[in-house]
Amino acid sequence: MKFRQIPNWTPGYLNVCPRHVDIRVRCEACGREKDFDRDAIPGRFHHSLITEIEERLKCECGEKKAKLLFGSLSAN
Numbered sequence: 001m002k003f004r005q006i007p008n009w010t011p012g013y014l015n016v017c018p019r020h021v022d023i024r025v026r027c028e029a030c031g032r033e034k035d036f037d038r039d040a041i042p043g044r045f046h047h048s049l050i051t052e053i054e055e056r057l058k059c060e061c062g063e064k065k066a067k068l069l070f071g072s073l074s075a076n
Contacts, residue, residue, distance in 0.1 A: 001073045001074065001075065002073070002074055002075075002076065003022065003024050003033075003069070003071055003072075003073055004071045004072055004073075004074055005024075005069045005070065005071040006021075006070050006071045006072075009070055010050050010068070010070065011050065011070065012049065012050060013047060013048065013049055013050065014038060014041075014045065014046055014047070014048055014050060014053060015046050015047045017038070017070065020072075021070050021071070021072065022035070022070075022071055022072050022073050023035070023036040023038060023068055023069065023070055024036060024068070024069045024071070025057060025066050025067070025068055025069070026066070026067045026069055027059035027061060027063060027065055027066060027067075028063075028065040028066070028067055029059065029061055029063035029065045030059060030061040030063065032059055032060065032061065033069075036068060041053070050068055053068065054066045054067060054068055
């Protein structure tokens with residue numbers, strides 16, 4: 001499956017991001033990407049700004065330089 005990002009788009013707050021929109025997280029330091037599970041974060045962050053969530057995410061490389069990407073998964 002290939003992730004197709006919606007260019008230059010962010011919902012602002014996580015709770016207003018439509019459920020049909022897939023979310024990936026990318027580390028700006030090392031380039032690692034993985035799926036972001038919005039249901040796995042603590043409830044107090046469900047109404048947070050995207051930037052507030054990004055600054056709390058820590059990559060396996062040890063950096064806190066996450067960027068949430070919004071889009072959809074497609075077969076090709």
